[in-house]
Amino acid sequence: MKKWYLLYCKRGDQARAKQHLSRQNVECFYPEIKVEKILRGKKQVVQEPLFPSYVFVNFDYEAGPSFTTVRSTRGVVDFIRFGNHPAEVNEQLIDELQAFEPELSETKVMMPKKGQAVRVKAGQFAGIDAIYQEPDGETRSFMLIKLINRPVSLSIDNKDLEL
Template sequence: MKEWYLLYCKRGEQKRAKAHLENQQIECYYPEIEIEKIIRGKRQRILEPLFPSYIFIATQTESGPSFTTIRSTRGVVDFVRFGTQPYQVPVSLIEHLRSYQVDESNYGNVPVSGQTVQITSGQFSGFDAVYQEADGEKRSILLITLINQKVKVKVQNTDVEW
Protein backbone atom coordinates (compact mmCIF):
# COMPACT_ATOMS: atom_id res chain seq x y z
CA MET A 1 0.00 0.00 0.00
CA LYS A 2 1.24 3.45 -0.87
CA GLU A 3 1.89 5.95 1.87
CA TRP A 4 1.77 9.71 1.29
CA TYR A 5 4.52 12.07 2.43
CA LEU A 6 5.17 15.78 2.07
CA LEU A 7 8.41 17.01 0.51
CA TYR A 8 9.95 20.45 0.88
CA CYS A 9 11.53 21.60 -2.39
CA LYS A 10 13.97 24.28 -3.40
CA ARG A 11 12.30 27.58 -4.16
CA GLY A 12 10.81 27.57 -7.65
CA GLU A 13 11.95 24.01 -8.43
CA GLN A 14 8.79 22.05 -7.62
CA LYS A 15 8.10 21.23 -11.28
CA ARG A 16 11.67 19.99 -11.77
CA ALA A 17 11.45 17.86 -8.61
CA LYS A 18 8.08 16.48 -9.74
CA ALA A 19 9.49 15.49 -13.15
CA HIS A 20 12.50 13.74 -11.60
CA LEU A 21 10.37 11.96 -8.99
CA GLU A 22 7.95 10.73 -11.66
CA ASN A 23 10.95 9.36 -13.60
CA GLN A 24 11.57 7.19 -10.54
CA GLN A 25 7.95 5.89 -10.69
CA ILE A 26 6.90 7.93 -7.65
CA GLU A 27 3.34 9.25 -7.72
CA CYS A 28 3.33 13.02 -7.15
CA TYR A 29 0.56 15.46 -6.33
CA TYR A 30 1.39 19.10 -6.94
CA PRO A 31 -1.81 21.14 -6.60
CA GLU A 32 -1.95 24.35 -8.64
CA ILE A 33 -4.55 27.08 -8.91
CA GLU A 34 -5.28 29.32 -11.87
CA ILE A 35 -5.45 32.96 -10.85
CA GLU A 36 -5.80 36.25 -12.64
CA LYS A 37 -2.94 38.72 -12.18
CA ILE A 38 -1.95 42.00 -13.69
CA ILE A 39 1.55 41.60 -15.09
CA ARG A 40 3.19 44.55 -16.77
CA GLY A 41 -0.17 46.28 -17.03
CA LYS A 42 -1.97 43.35 -18.69
CA ARG A 43 -4.49 41.02 -17.13
CA GLN A 44 -3.31 37.41 -17.43
CA ARG A 45 -4.43 34.05 -16.06
CA ILE A 46 -1.52 32.05 -14.69
CA LEU A 47 -1.02 28.84 -12.71
CA GLU A 48 0.50 29.17 -9.26
CA PRO A 49 1.21 26.46 -6.69
CA LEU A 50 -1.41 26.07 -4.01
CA PHE A 51 1.40 25.24 -1.55
CA PRO A 52 4.61 26.92 -2.79
CA SER A 53 7.74 24.78 -2.29
CA TYR A 54 5.83 21.62 -1.32
CA ILE A 55 4.95 18.39 -3.17
CA PHE A 56 2.96 15.40 -1.93
CA ILE A 57 4.37 12.01 -2.93
CA ALA A 58 3.07 8.46 -2.63
CA THR A 59 5.57 5.67 -2.30
CA GLN A 60 5.75 2.12 -1.04
CA THR A 61 8.33 2.05 1.72
CA GLU A 62 9.08 -1.66 1.26
CA SER A 63 9.49 -1.83 -2.52
CA GLY A 64 9.83 1.78 -3.65
CA PRO A 65 12.89 4.04 -3.71
CA SER A 66 14.55 4.68 -0.35
CA PHE A 67 14.07 7.95 1.51
CA THR A 68 17.72 8.78 0.79
CA THR A 69 17.13 8.40 -2.96
CA ILE A 70 14.06 10.62 -2.78
CA ARG A 71 15.89 13.27 -0.73
CA SER A 72 18.74 13.22 -3.26
CA THR A 73 16.41 13.96 -6.17
CA ARG A 74 17.07 17.23 -7.99
CA GLY A 75 14.97 20.07 -6.60
CA VAL A 76 14.10 18.27 -3.34
CA VAL A 77 15.43 19.59 -0.02
CA ASP A 78 13.99 17.07 2.44
CA PHE A 79 10.89 15.43 3.84
CA VAL A 80 8.67 17.40 6.19
CA ARG A 81 9.38 15.77 9.53
CA PHE A 82 8.02 15.65 13.02
CA GLY A 83 10.94 14.52 15.09
CA THR A 84 13.28 12.24 13.19
CA GLN A 85 10.69 10.46 11.02
CA PRO A 86 9.07 11.87 7.86
CA TYR A 87 5.45 12.80 8.51
CA GLN A 88 2.98 10.43 6.89
CA VAL A 89 0.14 12.47 5.35
CA PRO A 90 -3.34 10.93 5.78
CA VAL A 91 -4.83 9.64 2.52
CA SER A 92 -8.08 11.41 3.40
CA LEU A 93 -6.28 14.78 3.17
CA ILE A 94 -5.00 14.01 -0.34
CA GLU A 95 -8.45 12.82 -1.42
CA HIS A 96 -10.03 15.95 0.03
CA LEU A 97 -7.54 18.23 -1.76
CA ARG A 98 -8.11 16.42 -5.05
CA SER A 99 -11.90 16.63 -4.76
CA TYR A 100 -11.96 20.24 -3.61
CA GLN A 101 -12.82 22.61 -6.43
CA VAL A 102 -11.88 26.24 -5.80
CA ASP A 103 -14.49 28.73 -6.96
CA GLU A 104 -12.35 30.90 -9.19
CA SER A 105 -15.17 33.09 -10.45
CA ASN A 106 -14.37 35.93 -8.05
CA TYR A 107 -10.79 35.05 -7.20
CA GLY A 108 -8.38 37.63 -8.54
CA ASN A 109 -11.04 39.43 -10.58
CA VAL A 110 -10.31 43.06 -11.26
CA PRO A 111 -13.12 45.50 -12.04
CA VAL A 112 -13.33 47.15 -15.43
CA SER A 113 -12.49 50.81 -15.92
CA GLY A 114 -15.49 52.97 -15.00
CA GLN A 115 -17.02 50.48 -12.55
CA THR A 116 -18.24 51.89 -9.23
CA VAL A 117 -16.51 50.42 -6.18
CA GLN A 118 -16.66 51.01 -2.43
CA ILE A 119 -13.62 51.79 -0.28
CA THR A 120 -14.01 49.71 2.88
CA SER A 121 -10.99 50.76 4.95
CA GLY A 122 -8.15 53.23 5.06
CA GLN A 123 -8.31 57.03 5.03
CA PHE A 124 -11.07 57.07 2.37
CA SER A 125 -13.22 54.45 4.10
CA GLY A 126 -16.91 54.74 3.23
CA PHE A 127 -16.34 56.62 -0.04
CA ASP A 128 -17.77 55.41 -3.32
CA ALA A 129 -15.20 55.58 -6.09
CA VAL A 130 -14.83 54.90 -9.80
CA TYR A 131 -12.21 52.32 -10.78
CA GLN A 132 -9.63 53.72 -13.24
CA GLU A 133 -6.83 51.16 -13.60
CA ALA A 134 -4.54 48.80 -11.75
CA ASP A 135 -1.37 50.19 -10.21
CA GLY A 136 0.77 47.08 -9.98
CA GLU A 137 -0.53 43.88 -8.41
CA LYS A 138 -1.61 45.25 -5.03
CA ARG A 139 -2.98 48.76 -5.67
CA SER A 140 -5.59 50.41 -7.85
CA ILE A 141 -6.08 53.96 -9.07
CA LEU A 142 -9.57 55.20 -8.21
CA LEU A 143 -11.46 58.46 -8.78
CA ILE A 144 -13.23 59.86 -5.73
CA THR A 145 -15.21 63.06 -5.41
CA LEU A 146 -13.77 65.54 -2.90
CA ILE A 147 -15.26 69.07 -2.68
CA ASN A 148 -17.15 68.59 -5.97
CA GLN A 149 -14.00 67.62 -7.84
CA LYS A 150 -12.82 64.21 -9.07
CA VAL A 151 -9.45 63.29 -7.56
CA LYS A 152 -7.23 60.30 -8.43
CA VAL A 153 -6.10 58.28 -5.43
CA LYS A 154 -4.07 55.09 -5.11
CA VAL A 155 -5.66 52.55 -2.80
CA GLN A 156 -4.62 49.05 -1.68
CA ASN A 157 -6.80 46.39 -3.32
CA THR A 158 -7.53 44.93 0.10
CA ASP A 159 -9.22 48.22 1.06
CA VAL A 160 -11.65 48.11 -1.89
CA GLU A 161 -14.83 46.06 -2.38
CA TRP A 162 -15.96 45.46 -5.95
Protein backbone atom coordinates in the same frame (compact mmCIF):
# COMPACT_ATOMS: atom_id res chain seq x y z
CA MET B 1 2.74 -0.41 1.16
CA LYS B 2 2.50 3.02 -0.45
CA LYS B 3 2.00 6.01 1.84
CA TRP B 4 1.63 9.74 1.28
CA TYR B 5 4.30 12.16 2.52
CA LEU B 6 4.80 15.90 2.20
CA LEU B 7 7.92 17.37 0.60
CA TYR B 8 9.23 20.89 0.91
CA CYS B 9 10.69 22.09 -2.40
CA LYS B 10 12.85 24.98 -3.47
CA ARG B 11 10.84 28.07 -4.31
CA GLY B 12 9.23 27.65 -7.73
CA ASP B 13 10.73 24.17 -8.28
CA GLN B 14 7.59 22.10 -7.70
CA ALA B 15 7.20 21.26 -11.40
CA ARG B 16 10.88 20.30 -11.67
CA ALA B 17 10.66 18.12 -8.58
CA LYS B 18 7.49 16.46 -9.91
CA GLN B 19 9.19 15.74 -13.24
CA HIS B 20 12.23 14.11 -11.61
CA LEU B 21 10.17 12.21 -9.03
CA SER B 22 7.89 10.81 -11.76
CA ARG B 23 10.97 9.30 -13.42
CA GLN B 24 11.57 7.42 -10.15
CA ASN B 25 7.96 6.07 -10.19
CA VAL B 26 6.91 8.33 -7.31
CA GLU B 27 3.33 9.61 -7.55
CA CYS B 28 3.20 13.39 -7.03
CA PHE B 29 0.34 15.75 -6.32
CA TYR B 30 0.20 19.48 -5.77
CA PRO B 31 -3.10 21.28 -6.36
CA GLU B 32 -2.99 24.44 -8.44
CA ILE B 33 -5.34 27.41 -8.65
CA LYS B 34 -5.95 29.92 -11.47
CA VAL B 35 -5.69 33.52 -10.30
CA GLU B 36 -6.22 36.76 -12.19
CA LYS B 37 -3.43 39.19 -11.27
CA ILE B 38 -1.82 42.34 -12.49
CA LEU B 39 1.62 41.44 -13.86
CA ARG B 40 3.77 44.13 -15.44
CA GLY B 41 0.73 46.41 -15.47
CA LYS B 42 -1.56 43.97 -17.34
CA LYS B 43 -4.31 41.69 -16.10
CA GLN B 44 -3.27 38.08 -16.64
CA VAL B 45 -4.58 34.69 -15.54
CA VAL B 46 -1.78 32.66 -13.96
CA GLN B 47 -1.68 29.17 -12.50
CA GLU B 48 -0.26 29.08 -8.96
CA PRO B 49 0.23 26.26 -6.48
CA LEU B 50 -2.37 26.18 -3.71
CA PHE B 51 0.43 25.31 -1.27
CA PRO B 52 3.56 27.08 -2.58
CA SER B 53 6.77 25.02 -2.24
CA TYR B 54 4.98 21.83 -1.11
CA VAL B 55 4.40 18.56 -3.00
CA PHE B 56 2.54 15.49 -1.78
CA VAL B 57 4.29 12.24 -2.79
CA ASN B 58 3.06 8.65 -2.67
CA PHE B 59 5.56 5.80 -2.64
CA ASP B 60 6.65 2.67 -0.78
CA TYR B 61 10.06 3.35 0.79
CA GLU B 62 10.61 -0.38 1.44
CA ALA B 63 10.18 -1.31 -2.25
CA GLY B 64 12.04 1.80 -3.43
CA PRO B 65 12.97 4.51 -3.87
CA SER B 66 14.30 5.24 -0.40
CA PHE B 67 13.69 8.40 1.61
CA THR B 68 17.26 9.48 0.85
CA THR B 69 16.76 9.08 -2.91
CA VAL B 70 13.53 11.09 -2.87
CA ARG B 71 15.07 13.76 -0.65
CA SER B 72 18.07 14.04 -2.98
CA THR B 73 15.87 14.64 -6.03
CA ARG B 74 16.51 17.87 -7.89
CA GLY B 75 14.22 20.66 -6.62
CA VAL B 76 13.45 18.93 -3.30
CA VAL B 77 14.71 20.37 -0.01
CA ASP B 78 13.46 17.78 2.48
CA PHE B 79 10.50 15.89 3.88
CA ILE B 80 8.22 17.51 6.43
CA ARG B 81 9.13 15.64 9.59
CA PHE B 82 7.95 15.10 13.11
CA GLY B 83 11.08 14.03 14.93
CA ASN B 84 13.48 11.89 12.89
CA HIS B 85 10.93 10.31 10.55
CA PRO B 86 8.98 11.87 7.66
CA ALA B 87 5.38 12.54 8.63
CA GLU B 88 2.74 10.46 6.89
CA VAL B 89 -0.20 12.33 5.37
CA ASN B 90 -3.69 10.90 5.79
CA GLU B 91 -4.90 9.47 2.47
CA GLN B 92 -8.38 10.89 3.12
CA LEU B 93 -6.93 14.42 3.01
CA ILE B 94 -5.34 13.73 -0.40
CA ASP B 95 -8.64 12.27 -1.69
CA GLU B 96 -10.52 15.38 -0.55
CA LEU B 97 -7.98 17.71 -2.17
CA GLN B 98 -8.14 15.74 -5.43
CA ALA B 99 -11.95 15.88 -5.37
CA PHE B 100 -11.79 19.64 -4.75
CA GLU B 101 -9.28 20.23 -7.59
CA PRO B 102 -11.83 20.94 -10.40
CA GLU B 103 -13.21 23.84 -8.36
CA LEU B 104 -9.69 25.24 -8.00
CA SER B 105 -9.28 25.41 -11.80
CA GLU B 106 -11.93 28.14 -11.95
CA THR B 107 -10.31 31.57 -12.19
CA LYS B 108 -10.17 33.51 -8.94
CA VAL B 109 -10.20 37.27 -9.56
CA MET B 110 -7.54 39.25 -7.70
CA MET B 111 -8.60 42.56 -9.25
CA PRO B 112 -10.54 44.95 -7.05
CA LYS B 113 -14.31 45.19 -7.41
CA LYS B 114 -16.16 48.40 -8.22
CA GLY B 115 -16.36 50.53 -5.08
CA GLN B 116 -13.47 48.74 -3.33
CA ALA B 117 -10.89 50.94 -1.61
CA VAL B 118 -7.32 50.68 -2.94
CA ARG B 119 -4.14 52.61 -2.27
CA VAL B 120 -1.98 54.19 -4.95
CA LYS B 121 1.60 53.08 -4.25
CA ALA B 122 3.51 54.94 -6.98
CA GLY B 123 3.23 57.78 -9.44
CA GLN B 124 2.04 61.33 -8.86
CA PHE B 125 -0.79 60.17 -6.56
CA ALA B 126 1.38 57.86 -4.40
CA GLY B 127 0.03 57.34 -0.88
CA ILE B 128 -3.52 58.45 -1.71
CA ASP B 129 -6.51 56.22 -1.03
CA ALA B 130 -8.80 55.73 -4.02
CA ILE B 131 -11.99 53.90 -4.91
CA TYR B 132 -11.80 51.48 -7.84
CA GLN B 133 -14.32 52.26 -10.58
CA GLU B 134 -13.61 50.19 -13.72
CA PRO B 135 -10.80 49.02 -16.01
CA ASP B 136 -9.46 51.44 -18.62
CA GLY B 137 -7.98 49.06 -21.17
CA GLU B 138 -5.51 46.33 -20.19
CA THR B 139 -2.98 48.35 -18.23
CA ARG B 140 -4.95 51.16 -16.58
CA SER B 141 -8.00 51.57 -14.33
CA PHE B 142 -10.33 54.42 -13.45
CA MET B 143 -10.12 55.48 -9.81
CA LEU B 144 -12.18 57.93 -7.82
CA ILE B 145 -9.86 60.18 -5.79
CA LYS B 146 -10.85 62.98 -3.47
CA LEU B 147 -9.01 66.18 -4.44
CA ILE B 148 -9.81 69.50 -2.80
CA ASN B 149 -12.89 67.97 -1.16
CA ARG B 150 -14.31 66.85 -4.53
CA PRO B 151 -14.32 63.34 -6.00
CA VAL B 152 -12.36 63.22 -9.26
CA SER B 153 -12.22 60.26 -11.65
CA LEU B 154 -8.69 59.54 -12.90
CA SER B 155 -7.10 56.84 -15.02
CA ILE B 156 -4.15 55.30 -13.13
CA ASP B 157 -1.65 52.70 -14.30
CA ASN B 158 -2.44 49.28 -12.75
CA LYS B 159 1.17 48.73 -11.70
CA ASP B 160 0.86 51.80 -9.44
CA LEU B 161 -1.98 50.24 -7.42
CA GLU B 162 -1.59 48.35 -4.14
CA LEU B 163 -4.13 45.55 -4.04
